[in-house]
Amino acid sequence: MVNSLKKITRDLIKRYDVSCPYYTSYPTLSEWSGNFTSRDFIAGLNTLCTEGRKVPILLYIHFPFCKKRCYFCICNSIITHDRAKIKHFLSYLFREIDLLNAFFEKHSYAPNIKRIHLGGGSPSFMDIEEFGLLIEKLKTMIDFNNLDEFVTEVDSNTITRGKLMYYQGKGVDRISFGIQDFEPEVQKAVNRVHTPELIEDLLSPEIRGGFKSVNFDLLYGLPLQSRESFKSTIEIVKNLSPDRITLLKYAHVPDRRKHQKLIKESDLPDNFEKTRIFAEAVYNLIDYGYEYIGIDHFAKPTDSLVAGVRDRTLWRNFNGFADGGMHYIIGLGPTSTHGFINYYAQNIYSLAEYYKCIDNREFPILRGYKLSMDDLIRRDVINEILCYHSLDFSEIGRKYRIDFNEYFRQEIETLKALIEDGMLEFSSDMITVTPLGRLFIRHICKVFDRYLQGGKAYEITGP
Template identity: 35%
Template structure:
């Protein structure tokens, strides 16, 4: 992409903002939403038996903490910790199925963490068995897992495939040893690639690699080296996440020496490099931070303006509801967002007490639903049709969202959006600022906080 993105424009618009895996975003949710509210949502879902589901299982255990980690991870030396955790997942599943009824159709099943492949093979079998006993997982559905190559093996990859996982994501971050040392995650390139090729041979339908830019010690040259190496392997999709340095939210990040950490325009140039190299290699830029081969279904969905996004990332197979299990799991059920306890002890104690481990949530108002749809359209499909329809609304979106649309006018003058007769379209330049555009529709954003919860635009 030969497009010039002027430095002064980037610096002007470089402000903290959400990545909008949900709207409203988690900081707007409250602890006033609890177990009773979640049960009410589940009862509503029980009354809609034909609605399809996505299911997320959080497996928090890791071999060792990485300094940069922004996930809800647990390092435990306690023998039997994983089995004890799966006992609680089993109880949580039973409690949900008790309200919902058994055999609900699941079209997307995802295991995240933590490190899901920290589980031993019999534990994987057990957890999958619990999920399959609770739900009817569509044989054509997406069954995906995140894997840490430092503990993954070719045998494990073959085992996971044989168990029915059809998509796998390997965490790479960066191949450069100096970067790995700075983030407390030493990971041999050869071992990662051995696992990658084993996944290919095992027949996964999608093998994805995850990178992070903006890490300490990353330079343009070093990151170019990692990117070229990655491209040569030909992954189906690559996520290239922006490192968010927020030690006031993630205290472990205090271990990171920020002396040589790229920020501002320097950090943007790393991402720009990824965009250019992936484009040259035949990948399309998806949403804010993903790349997919041009024939991959995500890239096709973007061209056809039918891409979606949920807590698991970009998807072509949206289910109207997402159930989450395990510590810190986040669900989206009948217009309620719900989050489980993010502390292992709290999660387990609540399940042991026979309750659902909900600690916060949010019930979406009609206004929330409309703004969510507007933000989703901008984030995924880079446009906002005026005729968006949300059940319950009589008026067209351009009347209901007049405040946000008016706030887009200055961006039109900067060349970020075009106002067409039937929609607002994000331009090639505007793609770099899509989070800024979405923030104009966010009715909850705290525009005054000195210690932001979100990373900056670049």
């Protein structure tokens, strides 16, 4: 990818200083409705049992507890040192599995679960016994011999080499580390401290050999971060050599996440600096040999994500990019999200309400959405741009039997400003994202977002 650093001027950043979604779903979470209840969710599950039998499923499990609070956190997580709370939660999670199992059994439906993603919170905060119990329970729903992938998120504060080896024995083949930044001052400012030596020790060759892929999550825009300091972090990351890197932007929303008030606003880099930190990291990683998959994902050429781009099986889901073609998603645990057929749904946030629903033998649904045909077309358009950085109008037109130019007349008009800014190239009935546009790709997708038209900014939602 051609280096476009020189084109990133203060003026350009000012013009694109509008919040955009990461499009881990379309429509985004902010459009999902609280009027969507567990009854609507059951209607969706009924359709899944009749029409969705062949599509593989990714099971997402949300474990909400953490040992200590990172000040940048925007996840739904609860800090505890009380193991009884964890055991209590697991007993309810197991009952949610029972609820789903009973539903599927009643409908003679055996879900074709091919992937598991265990996220949080900090799943590695579970001790070995708790983790083992979870696996045994999952076996009532999943044929582990049928699994293609099992990812677990790990936190350096709660993971050990012993646990990593135990995970391997239980079928976990990918891990994702929350690294964020290696600069000691930045780490202190966000209360997330770990040394490169600790990570290196955890990822000994013996342990690395047992996983197909290791991901590092990094965050830019953190307090006390600068281009220089983040460059040092990237150099350490390159030495530690993860197979994948996810480079996310810190979202400062202290009104929604009270603990973020512990971050000094005067320590935060400004917008220009943030964009430059991101762009310099992108080119640094590309120069080193990582492939830039899109938005915030990088992978080594040997990683299956790169194969996904090559064989056009890349797709975007609630966790970012994935290879292997589209899977339906079923969520378990508070805040987890579901996506199947033309339904989205999200589980309740509050643990007390989650427990109450399970006690009442109800699916713990907070909100959801049933996609219209227009949503499905726009979702496809946005996914094409995100995954393959181009859009063939006639292909979409043929697939959905629409006249693309007519259907998206207003959007094509809006794209002209992006073409003028060098983000896009237009040829006959195709747009291609330029190297500069790759850095601003969410702005290109936003043009096709029916809910954010007319320059409307995106707002992070959730309690």
